[in-house]
């Protein structure tokens with residue numbers, strides 16, 4: 342008997358107990374499984390199947406099994422988009438004054454967050470940031486199954502240097518005091534310096550890049566994690582790394598930047614392992630080439646890089662900041678409750694060849 346046939350035979354009784362479907366277990370006998378019955382159907386499931394952690398539970402197939410045939414009219418709710426919603430959630434986004442950080446902060450507000458605080462180094466937010474804040478203030482209330490107490494969303498600005506651990510912790514603690522919860526953190530503040538020969542790279546500049554791209558990311562994540570622990574509402578921490586943490590950009594002398602982004606990938610895994618028990622998820626997001634002020638310093642002065650960078654990915658183009666909206670809302674929301682310790686590459690496939 343081959344292995345597949347042997348497995349099928351061994352599992353047959355647990356699949357088909359008296360005509361009912363019972364999900365197979367990987368490592369226990371069928372006898373120890375007591376089926377969980379759904380009133381509206383003849384289908385049953387093992388009690389060992391974990392309970393849903395979704396605030397919208399039951400969802401998916403379980404929702405279908407729990408719905409009585411009588412009530413199966415056209416008013417069955419579509420829950421999938423609600424799983425991505427962020428009703429009443431509070432979050433922080435470092436580097437949220439512009440670029441990817443601002444785009445992501447706005448996406449969280451559009452998904453229904455109560456308040457997203459943009460942490461950035463400049464004294465005052467830019468006109469672009471203010472325009473986004475005003476737009477967010479005009480958003481219609483979130484349409485979903487569980488309306489929040491505060492349907493309006495707010496984009497807030499806090500001046501802080503992410504390299505100052507005490508200042509970041511204090512600022513985020515004050516946000517916790519004000520809002521009474523903390524759900525989402527995006528650590529996006531980062532710098533990319535001009536190219537320099539690896540063998541001549543100055544110590545001070547290397548330290549500066551590490552201080553912002555590594556230490557600053559840690560301090561931001563710590564600050565948010567402290568508030569998540571304080572309020573016990575779990576949470577999602579998203580560290581912005583880069584594809585440059587996994588690949589080396591062809592033809593570019595970016596030793597400090599690339600090294601810093603690799604550190605963020607490992608920081609993600611370590612934090613995820615330490616905080617998983619508290620329901621705090623930690624993932625990294627690694628964009629490819631996106632046109633922002635950071636990359637404009639190269640692209641605007643060396644226009645040939647547009648076609649060079651575009652040709653380096655299978656989609657044949659640079660990405661846009663708004664192409665981070667979906668992935669970041671997914672990571673922040675209950676649509677990704679089983680995702681932690683992962684790096685999500687969004688690079689137009691740059692890393693694929």
Ligand SMILES: NC(=O)c1ccc[n+]([C@@H]2O[C@H](COP(=O)([O-])OP(=O)(O)OC[C@H]3O[C@@H](n4cnc5c(N)ncnc54)[C@H](O)[C@@H]3O)[C@@H](O)[C@H]2O)c1
Pocket residue numbers: 435436437438439440441442460461462463501502503504528529530531532553557581582583584627628629630631632633634635636
């Ligand atoms: N643009 C891309 O192609 C790309 C690709 C991969 C990863 N990333 C990463 O995405 C993140 C955002 O990049 P971007 O393209 O939006 O860059 P950006 O330069 O437009 O934005 C970075 C923001 O970080 C802020 N910042 C810098 N130092 C700070 C400090 N010490 N304290 C507080 N805020 C500080 C800046 O003021 C700015 O608002 C960075 O971590 C970057 O490395 C960008």
